[in-house]
Every structure is written in structure tokens, then in C-alpha cells.
Amino acid sequence: MPKVLDAPEADLSLVTPGVGPVTSDVLVVGGGNAGLCAAICAAEAGATVTLLERAPVAYRGGNSRHTRNFRCSHEASLGVLSGQYRVDEFYDDLLRVTKGNTDEALARMVIRNAPESYQWMSRQGVIFQPSLSGTLSLSRTNAFFLGGGKALVNAYYQRCEDLGVAIHYNATVIDLHIENNRFDGALIEVEGEQRYLRASSVIIAAGGFEANKEWLAEAWGDAAKNFLIRGTPYNRGEVLRQMLNHGADSIGDPTQCHAVAIDGRAPEYDGGIVTRLDCVPFSVVLNKHGERFYDEGEDVWPKRYAIWGRLVAAQPDQVAYSIVDEKSRELFMPSVFPAMSSDSLEELTEKLGLPVAQSVKTIKLFNDACSAGDFHPTELDGLCTTGLEPEKTNWARALDTPPYYGYELRPGVTFTYLGINVDDTARVTFDGRQAENIWAAGEIMAGNILGEGYLAGFGMTIGTVFGRIAGREAGQYVTGVDSSEL
Amino acid sequence: MSPELIQVSYSLKIDTVTTDHAEAQRQLGICTSCRYCEGYCAAFKSVTRHRTFDVATVSHIANLCHNCRGCYYACQYTEPHEFSLNIPALLANVRAQNWEEHIQPRVVTRHMQRYIWPYVMLTALFVLLFSVAVGAPWVSALPFYSLISHNTMVLIFLPLFVLPVIALILGLRRYWKSIGGKPLKLIHVKEAIASAATMKQLDGGQGQGCNYEAGERYTSIRRWAHQATMYGFLLCFLSTSVATLYHYLFNYPAPYPFFSLPKMFGVSGGILLTIGCAVLIYLKRMADEGLGSQQRQRAEYTFTTLLFLVGLTGLLLYWCKGTSVAGGLLIVHLSVVATFFIAIPYSKMSHGFFRLAALCRESQLSSRAL
Numbered sequence: 127m128p129k130v131l132d133a134p135e136a137d138l139s140l141v142t143p144g145v146g147p148v149t150s151d152v153l154v155v156g157g158g159n160a161g162l163c164a165a166i167c168a169a170e171a172g173a174t175v176t177l178l179e180r181a182p183v184a185y186r187g188g189n190s191r192h193t194r195n196f197r198c199s200h201e202a203s204l205g206v207l208s209g210q211y212r213v214d215e216f217y218d219d220l221l222r223v224t225k226g227n228t229d230e231a232l233a234r235m236v237i238r239n240a241p242e243s244y245q246w247m248s249r250q251g252v253i254f255q256p257s258l259s260g261t262l263s264l265s266r267t268n269a270f271f272l273g274g275g276k277a278l279v280n281a282y283y284q285r286c287e288d289l290g291v292a293i294h295y296n297a298t299v300i301d302l303h304i305e306n307n308r309f310d311g312a313l314i315e316v317e318g319e320q321r322y323l324r325a326s327s328v329i330i331a332a333g334g335f336e337a338n339k340e341w342l343a344e345a346w347g348d349a350a351k352n353f354l355i356r357g358t359p360y361n362r363g364e365v366l367r368q369m370l371n372h373g374a375d376s377i378g379d380p381t382q383c384h385a386v387a388i389d390g391r392a393p394e395y396d397g398g399i400v401t402r403l404d405c406v407p408f409s410v411v412l413n414k415h416g417e418r419f420y421d422e423g424e425d426v427w428p429k430r431y432a433i434w435g436r437l438v439a440a441q442p443d444q445v446a447y448s449i450v451d452e453k454s455r456e457l458f459m460p461s462v463f464p465a466m467s468s469d470s471l472e473e474l475t476e477k478l479g480l481p482v483a484q485s486v487k488t489i490k491l492f493n494d495a496c497s498a499g500d501f502h503p504t505e506l507d508g509l510c511t512t513g514l515e516p517e518k519t520n521w522a523r524a525l526d527t528p529p530y531y532g533y534e535l536r537p538g539v540t541f542t543y544l545g546i547n548v549d550d551t552a553r554v555t556f557d558g559r560q561a562e563n564i565w566a567a568g569e570i571m572a573g574n575i576l577g578e579g580y581l582a583g584f585g586m587t588i589g590t591v592f593g594r595i596a597g598r599e600a601g602q603y604v605t606g607v608d609s610s611e612l
Numbered sequence: 613m614s615p616e617l618i619q620v621s622y623s624l625k626i627d628t629v630t631t632d633h634a635e636a637q638r639q640l641g642i643c644t645s646c647r648y649c650e651g652y653c654a655a656f657k658s659v660t661r662h663r664t665f666d667v668a669t670v671s672h673i674a675n676l677c678h679n680c681r682g683c684y685y686a687c688q689y690t691e692p693h694e695f696s697l698n699i700p701a702l703l704a705n706v707r708a709q710n711w712e713e714h715i716q717p718r719v720v721t722r723h724m725q726r727y728i729w730p731y732v733m734l735t736a737l738f739v740l741l742f743s744v745a746v747g748a749p750w751v752s753a754l755p756f757y758s759l760i761s762h763n764t765m766v767l768i769f770l771p772l773f774v775l776p777v778i779a780l781i782l783g784l785r786r787y788w789k790s791i792g793g794k795p796l797k798l799i800h801v802k803e804a805i806a807s808a809a810t811m812k813q814l815d816g817g818q819g820q821g822c823n824y825e826a827g828e829r830y831t832s833i834r835r836w837a838h839q840a841t842m843y844g845f846l847l848c849f850l851s852t853s854v855a856t857l858y859h860y861l862f863n864y865p866a867p868y869p870f871f872s873l874p875k876m877f878g879v880s881g882g883i884l885l886t887i888g889c890a891v892l893i894y895l896k897r898m899a900d901e902g903l904g905s906q907q908r909q910r911a912e913y914t915f916t917t918l919l920f921l922v923g924l925t926g927l928l929l930y931w932c933k934g935t936s937v938a939g940g941l942l943i944v945h946l947s948v949v950a951t952f953f954i955a956i957p958y959s960k961m962s963h964g965f966f967r968l969a970a971l972c973r974e975s976q977l978s979s980r981a982l
């Protein structure tokens with residue numbers, strides 16, 4: 127049950143920061159993975175904690191409720207993780223995806239801390255399971271949550287309740303009062319009313335701004351209105367904007383977002399994992415004019431799926447169509463909505479709303495450019511087209527076996543890269559100087575480590591490690607007790 | 613009225629109790645592209661082996677589910693999300709539809725799956741019958757078999773037991789065919805029984821228990837209560853069987869002393885059964901109705917209460933032996949036992965047998981997958 131907020135009422139014009147009762151030692155903004163880890167650790171350190179979550183109970187947990195795993199280094203087998211995934215290998219993987227755009231010290235700290243966090247998570251009630259069927263490639267590196275991210279979020283909320291954290295749902299932070307690098311209180315809106323809430327410290331864990339299409343439009347223009355948001359509609363980034371307005375140091379490319387090509391029929395928000403489509407490498411992808419525009423078989427799908435969001439975003443009307451034939455139907459994870467299908471390419475392209483003549487011509491040209499050879503769906507097989515522009519460099523097989531299946535693709539935004547800068551104690555910096563009582567964790571500071579690209583499961587690792595540090599540090603700040611040994 | 617006619621007039625009413633196949637396909641289709649719940653149970657292991665879900669597959673999956681509700685509380689797509697998933701309720705409905713379809717006469721199954729009155733009527737009827745038969749000795753301190761002879765008991769109870777069991781076996785056979793089951797090998801049965809005996813599935817997949825009475829929190833109470841009920845029931849059954857053997861093979865009729873197999877099995881089984889059922893009823897009251905087959909809840913409560921009464925009256929009878937209430941108690945006990953016998957194939961009781969069949973099938977399917 128959502129609890130009624132009993133904070134002192136306040137009207138914008140009446141707010142007098144510095145005056146009035148202090149509600150709690152630590153205020154946590156955002157009830158996703160990072161905020162919850164922070165709240166638990168601050169409470170364990172002996173602080174009184176208030177957690178503000180913008181979503182109602184049913185949608186609590188931000189994007190974390192959509193996650194499935196946690197990337198974790200380990201020297202020896204650890205819980206559901208077998209074998210070994212050493213810190214150096216992990217860091218090399220990170221370097222590859224970010225093309226070096228990372229902070230080595232912070233990154234290594236997170237990676238080193240991951241196995242200890244794995245055990246901490248288990249103690250908080252998170253249950254792991256071996257990697258899911260169809261995700262064998264992640265079985266050594268990623269620990270999966272039993273039931274997925276929502277089960278993890280549930281476990282953390284229970285733990286918070288048990289620790290006496292005051293949890294308020296439907297509570298949106300709209301501004302923070304910060305003076306001389308010091309936080310005084312937050313202006314919040316709850317059920318249409320504004321209140322000012324004072325606290326001795328604050329931990330900001332409100333995610334990115336991926337659900338704020340107006341903000342996305344600043345970088346993407348009109349195209350942004352055709353984007354689908356894979357996760358929560360509640361991450362609108364106002365806390366990030368306020369922090370930047372107050373002079374917090376920013377980090378990360380303000381124009382970039384992580385976007386993948388997802389099923390065009392997905393809901394505008396919160397479609398989550400099931401809307402992904404893994405058919406691209408085995409398909410021919412056309413834009414709305416019935417033309418191909420990129421090498422569908424450039425690399426194995428886990429390494430390529432993240433560029434397809436941007437590729438589709440760059441096409442007219444931000445839409446594309448992936449077409450496979452019967453030969454490939456079982457080669458990828460099932461789609462959540464049934465594919466359009468037909469025994470003829472003409473009818474299929476018409477059903478998909480494509481210009482029939484042009485589309486069929488493109489596919490014929492593609493078919494003619496394919497040659498016989500050994501097809502290996504799970505590895506780069508070098509089966510490529512000849513004389514085609516753009517060419518398809520792997521898995522190029524003619525579409526010649528009906529029925530044919532088609533999917534509409536649209537860009538699905540996962541998260542944004544712009545964030546606030548923190549040091550290795552999760553403390554936010556203003557002009558390079560540590561804030562006195564402001565910490566940040568999770569996606570809102572992930573840009574410190576993930577400057578670009580993405581490594582599956584690393585978002586949760588960053589959020590967990592930094593959330594725990596932020597909670598511990600804030601708790602220590604208010605209680606004066608060093609709890610790092612706890 | 614012919615059974616067909618009864619069925620037709622029924623089908624107008626049952627729409628709210630059934631889940632149509634398209635809805636099952638829709639929900640399970642979402643699950644197989646998600647798979648987050650794979651670690652919870654055998655039902656989900658089966659879900660992830662499929663891309664599409666025909667009627668037989670859905671039936672099979674439904675009978676593997678034991679309504680632990682893990683996959684509801686963990687699901688990011690439950691209402692108010694537009695995908696509106698509720699797998700536990702969906703599978704509970706499909707399961708019960710299966711029983712109603714395969715166990716004949718269907719009209720009896722339907723009534724006993726959905727209403728309280730068949731149980732009440734049957735029990736009342738038996739009380740009446742037994743009272744008349746033994747001359748209504750409501751207040752009597754006489755020992756059992758001076759009230760009803762052993763042979764009379766057998767004469768009454770054997771058909772009451774055998775006929776429903778035949779209905780059950782025929783129903784299971786129809787179900788087995790409907791899910792495409794192959795001839796059974798010993799290994800399949802062994803695997804299935806091993807899984808059922810430890811209620812492996814009820815541990816929630818990773819030992820955490822299930823999300824039943826405590827909402828999104830995991831607990832193991834339901835597992836233990838169910839275990840107590842099942843073993844309690846089996847012990848009672850064993851007690852009766854041993855007593856029958858004693859009687860006919862060894863010419864050793866009741867009453868038996870406390871330190872005898874029938875008594876030891878009977879008393880311990882009765883205690884387990886009574887406590888198990890009481891806890892199950894309590895848990896059900898605490899749990900969210902919307903995650904089961906809602907329209908069948910009343911009948912489920914009634915059936916568990918019946919089982920509870922079987923255990924309780926049995927125990928009371930033991931403790932009140934030789935007192936003035938024994939006669940009345942005996943009549944009540946025999947009546948609830950008789951009602952229970954009839955209810956075996958038609959009530960919630962059938963879930964155990966269908967589960968066992970589903971586990972056998974699952975063992976066939978997964979060993980073939982190896």
C-alpha cells in the first residue's frame with residue numbers, strides 16, 4: 127500500500143530553504159535498482175531514510191523492473207556463474223564496447239566489487255538462476271535474476287520496508303535546493319500538491335531522460351516522436367536537468383541514446399524485453415521505400431543489435447521492415463507479436479504497407495547476388511552477396527522458400543548517456559569540487575563508466591555498486607560512523 | 613434430460629469460467645519471448661520449448677503448474693500493463709477445464725468443480741442413509757463394528773471407492789491421449805513420482821518457496837502444509853489398507869491396539885491431514901483470489917474442508933471411543949469419507965493425478981530432448 131506523505135506542506139512561493147523540520151537523514155530520489163540499494167545501505171548504516179518514487183506501486187522500479195541480469199566478474203565459480211571471468215577480461219570487454227570512452231579507475235572499481243555485490247544481493251533476498259534458454263553466450267559472464275528485474279525490485283522494496291525506510295509512491299521530485307554545493311531539501315509533487323522536504327543528505331538515482339521525448343527531440347529533431355521507449359515512462363530526467371542547472375558537472379554525450387531495433391508494434395512505453403527482434407541477421411531489411419540500406423550480416427547479433435536502433439532512426443519515418451523466409455523462421459528467439467506472413471513476396475510486402483514493385487525488385491536483386499555455400503547461423507559464415515550495394519557479408523541466403531515472414535522495426539530507446547559526474551565515493555562534483563551532501567548512483571551517473579556502447583548486464587552492476595557506496599557514504603556522513611567495515 | 617442437453621444449457625453459463633485458447637496462446641506467446649520465469653517451475657521449462665501453443669501443449673503446461681504465483685508477482689506485464697498477464701489464473705482455469713472435459717460424467721465434474729451444494733447434499737444424504745441403516749444410534753457408546761458390520765462397510769464403500777477410481781482412470785487416459793502421451797516407461801513414472809513425492813516443484817525452483825499467502829514475499833508454508841496433507845492422506849489410506857489386509861488375510865479384525873500398524877498410520881496420518889488442511893484453508897484465505905480459478909474457489913474450499921473433516925472426525929472417533937458421542941461421530945465420519953470417495957475424480961482431488969500424468973509426460977519430453 128502506498129503510504130501517505132506526511133511531510134510539511136509547501137508552496138513554491140512560500141518555500142524558505144533552511145527553515146522547517148528535517149524529515150530524514152537521507153533522502154533517496156528514485157526507487158529503481160540504484161536507489162533501492164542506496165536506501166538499504168543507508169538504513170543499514172543507521173540513518174533514517176526516505177525514498178521517493180515517482181511511479182505508482184504497480185510500476186515501481188523504473189527500468190530496473192525490466193532487466194534480467196547482472197554482469198559479474200569472478201575468479202572461481204560463484205553461485206550460478208561457472209568458470210572464471212577475470213577483472214581484466216571484463217575490463218577488456220568494456221574497453222571494446224566503449225572504444226576506450228570510460229574512466230578506468232571507476233570502471234575497475236565496479237568490476238572488482240561485482241562478486242562481493244553478488245553475495246550482498248543474495249543476502250537482501252535477490253535470487254539468481256542460471257542463464258535463460260537462448261542466452262547461452264551470457265552464462266559465464268551474467269547472473270540472471272529469478273523472475274527478472276521485477277522480482278529483484280520486489281525483494282529490495284521488502285528489505286526497505288523491513289528496515290523502516292519511509293517509501294512514498296507517486297512522489298515526483300521537481301527541484302532540489304542546492305546552495306554552495308550543499309543540498310537543503312527537495313521540492314516534490316505528490317497527488318497534485320507541492321511540498322518541500324528537507325533532509326540532511328540526498329542520493330540521486332532517478333535514471334536518465336529516455337522517456338522525455340521533447341528532450342530527445344533536442345538532439346534527434348522530429349524523428350524522436352517516432353521512437354518507442356523500451357522501459358519506464360517515468361524517467362523524464364527533470365532531476366538530471368535541475369542538477370545540471372545547479373551547476374553539477376556533466377558527463378556523457380548529451381545527444382546520444384542507446385537504441386535498438388524493436389518490433390514496430392510495441393507499446394510506446396514499457397514494452398520491455400519481449401519486443402526485441404533477433405531476425406535481422408537472417409533477413410533482408412528494407413526501408414519504407416522498399417530499399418536496403420545496411421549490411422544485415424555485418425556481425426553476430428549480440429554485437430550488432432545496438433547499432434540498428436540508430437540505423438532505423440535514420441531512415442524515413444524511422445521505420446524499416448525485416449523479411450525472412452521459412453528457412454530462417456526457427457533461427458531466432460520467438461517474437462512477441464506474430465509475424466506478418468504470406469506465400470508470396472508480393473502479398474507480404476503489400477501487407478506490410480511497402481511499395482510492392484520496388485520491394486520485390488530489391489529482394490530479387492538480393493537473391494540474385496546470393497551464392498551457394500555453407501550456412502552457419504551461430505558464427506560468422508562469410509556467406510556473402512556479390513556485387514550488391516550495400517552488400518550482406520554473412521548469412522546471405524536467397525529468400526526463396528515460402529511462407530515469407532515480415533516484421534516492422536522501429537527504434538527502441540533503452541537509456542540516455544548524459545549524466546552527472548561523480549568521484550569514487552559516488553559523491554557528485556560541482557566544478558570539480560565534491561558536493562557536501564549529494565551522492566548519485568545508477569543510470570544518472572553511468573556515463574562516467576559507459577561513455578558509449580553497452581555491455582549486457584553492466585547497467586545493473588554499476589547501479590548496484592554505486593548505489594551501495596552512495597548509501598554507505600551518506601549514512602556515514604549523517605551518523606558520523608564509518609560503516610565500511612559492516 | 614440427456615447429458616448433451618445438460619451440457620448445452622450449461623455452456624451458456626460457463627463462459628466466465630473458461631479461458632479461451634486464443635487468450636492462452638497470447639499470454640504464453642509473451643512468456644516464451646521473455647523467459648524471465650524459466651527458473652520457477654516445470655511449467656515454464658515447457659513454455660520455453662515452444663514458440664506456438666496448441667491446445668495439447670497448453671493443457672500439458674497447465675497441469676505442470678501448481679499455482680505458486682511466482683510468475684505473477686515477478687511479471688512486469690501484469691495489469692495495469694496493457695499485456696495484462698496473469699499466468700497463474702490462466703493456467704488454473706485451463707487445468708480445471710481439462711478435468712471438466714476429461715472426467716465423466718462431465719456434468720458431475722462441473723458441479724463438483726464449481727459448487728458447494730453437491731458436497732453438502734452428498735454428506736447429508738449419507739448421514740441420513742447411515743442413520744437409517746444402523747437405527748440412528750446418535751447417542752451410543754458401542755464399539756464400531758457392533759454398529760455396522762465389517763462386511764456391510766465393505767459392501768458400501770468398495771463400490772463408492774472403485775467406481776470413482778474407474779472414472780478417474782478413464783479420465784486420465786483421455787487426458788493422456790489428448791496431450792499426445794506415449795506409452796509409459798518405468799523411468800518416466802519414477803522421475804514423476806520422485807518429483808511429486810518431494811514436491812520439488814513447490815520449492816519455487818530455487819528453494820525459495822512460493823508467493824502465496826504473503827503476496828510478493830516467498831514462503832514455504834504452503835509447501836509444508838501441502839506435504840502434510842498429502843502424506844497425511846496417504847498414511848490414512850495405508851492404515852485402512854493394512855486393516856483390510858489384517859481382516860481378510862490374517863483373520864485379525866479390528867479393534868487394534870495403539871501400537872499396531874493401522875492405528876499408528878491412522879492417528880499420525882489423521883493429525884497430519886487435519887493440520888495440513890487447516891493451514892491450506894487459512895493460506896487460501898490470505899492469498900489473492902484473482903490468481904486462481906476464481907469461479908471455482910468455493911468448491912476448492914469445500915473440498916479442502918471435506919478432507920479436513922475426514923481427518924478430524926477420524927481422530928475424534930479415536931479419542932471418543934467408548935463415549936456417548938461415538939455413534940454420532942461414526943456416522944458423520946463415514947458420511948464425509950463416503951462423500952470424499954465420490955469426490956476423488958470430480959473435485960480438486962484430481963489435480964494430484966493429473967499433475968502426476970503431466971510430470972510423466974514431461975519426463976518423456978525432456979528425456980527425448982536429451
Ligand SMILES: Cc1cc2nc3c(=O)[nH]c(=O)nc-3n(C[C@H](O)[C@H](O)[C@H](O)COP(=O)(O)OP(=O)(O)OC[C@H]3O[C@@H](n4cnc5c(N)ncnc54)[C@H](O)[C@@H]3O)c2cc1C
Nearest residue numbers: 156158159160188189190194195299357568569583585586
Ligand atoms: C528493456 C530493458 C532491459 C534491460 N535489461 C538490462 C539487463 O538485463 N541488465 C542490465 O544491467 N541492465 C539492463 N537494462 C538497463 C538497466 O535498466 C539500467 O541500467 C538500470 O535499471 C538503471 O537503474 P537505475 O536505478 O539507475 O534507474 P531506474 O531503474 O530506471 O530507476 C529510476 C527511478 O527513478 C524514478 N524517478 C525518475 N524521475 C523521478 C523524479 N523526478 N522523482 C522521483 N522519482 C523519479 C523512476 O520512477 C524510477 O523508478 C535494461 C533496460 C531496459 C529498458
Ligand code: SF4
Nearest residue numbers: 643646647648649687
Ligand atoms: S510471466 Fe511475465 S516475466 Fe514471467 S516469463 Fe511470462 S512475461 Fe516474462
Ligand code: SF4
Nearest residue numbers: 653677678680681683
Ligand atoms: S504459478 Fe508458479 S508453478 Fe504456475 S506457472 Fe507460475 S511459476 Fe510456474
